[in-house]
Amino acid sequence: MTKQSGTGSSASPATVVKVVALIPSVVLAAVSLFALGRAAIGQPVWGPMAQTLPQAVASENLQEIARLIESGEDPDLPAWVPSGLAPDVAGPYTPLEVAVGRGDIRDAQLLLDYGASVEPRELEVLRCWSEVAASGGRAREWLLSLSPAPWPDCGDVSLPPGRH
């Protein structure tokens, strides 16, 4: 059925064109083989990474937030959040501090639904933290809705990450 071309030496123009046409798919197949191999040994390319709860909040990873808490993680426990993910400098944050610092009301509400603590002292910290964190202002209305208590004087309040 097929008429073969390029019957000359291996360096004939037809052979060169065939090789060039084939290279991208061979490269992709090799990458695919590598990816399948990594998956086979439990280390998939672009696979899930181990995260603490504050890190999961920082990466807006709702699934991981739910998985960690439903498997018994304390929703108030602070943990180290590296720079790039942290709402401010790298350091230890509670999950709620991360959510408020990022102005992420959806995740903050989810943490509350899961039983995270917003007792008066913690709420004061969060309100003051929202004033200084880069995106914290977005959480101001939500923080006001949590309690009728007046907005605190933030002068003496110790803020994350240094408070932990």
Next chain:
Amino acid sequence: MRSLAPTALAFVLALLIAGALAHSAYQLPVQHSDNFDLMVTASGASSTASLFVSSLKASPTTLRPVRFVQTRWLMAFADWQRLPYNVVFGGVHAGLAIALMLAFTISLRLSGWTDLAAFGVAVLVLVGHHGFAAVFNQAYPINHFAQVALCASTTLALAVGQARRYNGAVVLVMLVYTLLLIEYGVLVWVVVAGAVLCGLPGLSRRIAIAATAVLVAYFLMRAVLGVSMPGIGNHGSGFGMEFYNASDLAERFGAHPIGFLAYTAVGSVLSILFSEPRLGLYKSLALFANGSASPVFFIHVTASLLTTGTLLWHLGKRVPRNPEDWCHRDRVFVTCGLLVLANGAVASAYMKDEMLAIGAMAYATAVFIAVRAAIERVPSMSVTRAVMLAVALGLGGTLWGFRTVGVHYRLRLAAASASSEWVMSFPPGEPDRWPTDSRVRRLALQLRTEAIERRVIAREFLPRWAERYWVE
């Protein structure tokens, strides 16, 4: 003697690329939207027969009883084997990726090194094409567009091969199956009709007549049941530079639909050939209006221009005007052209990527034929032209390969989004949003738990630059 090595190598390439695609597709959990209600209905019926009958009148515009039945059977299988639903549905999703790739490879009837080289380009065009890739981005819980694409590809594979006694029966079963799965199944009939019209050897005129009778019976059944076809207002779609949701679309175009239908049909064909427009939106217009466009636009359009340019050269220079002079490859090429046009017509009510899946497969097949013909002509070409062809194929293949890797990236994003959707659909602190019926509540809890336990990578941990080049 004909060497089997190139054919074997082609299958190795196809299986490796399909294996990685299947792995990425498997990560996708069953999504809440589009699926949960279906699974509730499918698992709640007293029997398969009653489910089939009730699903005939489930919607005034869609007739998809097989979708309900296959969902019920897979759920029953999972229950019987004590497997998570996501393992079963994810397994089917992954299996479809491999089956589609095999059907595509078989339908090309590869033989020799020239075929292998052309296949190297075509396989990247297939997987990297937005129409084909989109069928893996959504599980419904079994993607019906992927199933129709598989049946269409299998039908084409039968059509290009020898006439066999079982071809008719297989094709008719697939046609009935896909028609009762989703309206898009009508394209399987188009494959049959196109193949017979173009004189492909595997399907006879009798099979085409029988397939047409099935199609007529199908439309009669819809008429008797009072089920119309999905039209404007069933789904959102773009027009020019603006995207309209379903109700806005119906309000704006519902009274005078012809112009919009023509716009979307033509746009669907252009999208298959040039990756533009997408979802009915012309980013090229935005480029002219704003002077800038996303790198995704340039990558997609350049890749498409290189391969569609090869197609148009082949159509203009190599396919004889007189059908009597057509060789086997010409017949396949023209059948694929008809399929692309028919896919555009079928996708006229609204445009979304997965509705272009069969057009994308036909496009990749036509690219294979055109590239193969171009490589065959190299010995009679000048050196300059041969170099230009090599550059075009190398660059085109690289860009399509880049698009293919992007499919994996987008599947990761889709998996993260689908998992989050379950958390937000049934939040822990809002009992009002949970189903009240205990059976439905159990199912919701099971699917939610499965989605949460199936860990996914957060967007933040994927390469930062990737979104700019792979996400539209």
